[in-house]
Amino acid sequence: MNHANITEKWEKVRIRHSHRHPPVKNINEIQAEKMTSGQRVADRLATVMGSWAFIIIQSIILTFWISLNVIAYINHWDPYPFILLNLALSFQAAYAAPIIMMSQNRQAAKDRLMAEQDYVVNIKAEEEVKSIMAHLEQQDEVMIDILRRIEAQHHVIMNKLEVPQPDGTPPPA
Numbered sequence: 001m002n003h004a005n006i007t008e009k010w011e012k013v014r015i016r017h018s019h020r021h022p023p024v025k026n027i028n029e030i031q032a033e034k035m036t037s038g039q040r041v042a043d044r045l046a047t048v049m050g051s052w053a054f055i056i057i058q059s060i061i062l063t064f065w066i067s068l069n070v071i072a073y074i075n076h077w078d079p080y081p082f083i084l085l086n087l088a089l090s091f092q093a094a095y096a097a098p099i100i101m102m103s104q105n106r107q108a109a110k111d112r113l114m115a116e117q118d119y120v121v122n123i124k125a126e127e128e129v130k131s132i133m134a135h136l137e138q139q140d141e142v143m144i145d146i147l148r149r150i151e152a153q154h155h156v157i158m159n160k161l162e163v164p165q166p167d168g169t170p171p172p173a
Helices: 001-014 027-034 037-049 052-071 083-161
Strands: none
Touching: 027 083, 037 052, 037 083, 052 083
16 A cells, blocks of 8 residues: 555656647748748849859959950940940949848848747757756655665664574674
8 A cells, every 4th residue: 555655646746748838940941931032033143143153254254345345456345444334233233232132131030030949949948958857856856765765674674684693692783
């Protein structure tokens, strides 16, 4: 009967693990689902314009443009100071800057969501660690209780095993 009471007591105080937090979200998937076609185009253009390949290709085109206009003896379609080239580069910059800024704004919003999600994950991890620590503390208490009971039973058994010596003195400790 006593054994059943101890088992019931331990089962009552036993810590059950439960999740009391929302599931982890994949921000990349959430953002990809919400993106409009304009945002996708802006991201692709920002990716292309922010690459070494774009800079190298543009530098080659500019070098070629300037070289042809300097070398051309008869037909200079854009003579020095290369006003048409300047116009083309200004036109490119006028459209590239807002597109790149749209992409950066969207990326900043995504970064804020990712930081918020990191915070949620950190809170979850802290809750999990607290739960594990509470469970370990409970196990420690149960083990100490078991050790005390074993020690008490050990003393009872040792007292029962003590047999007086033939000369009447107690057995050596």
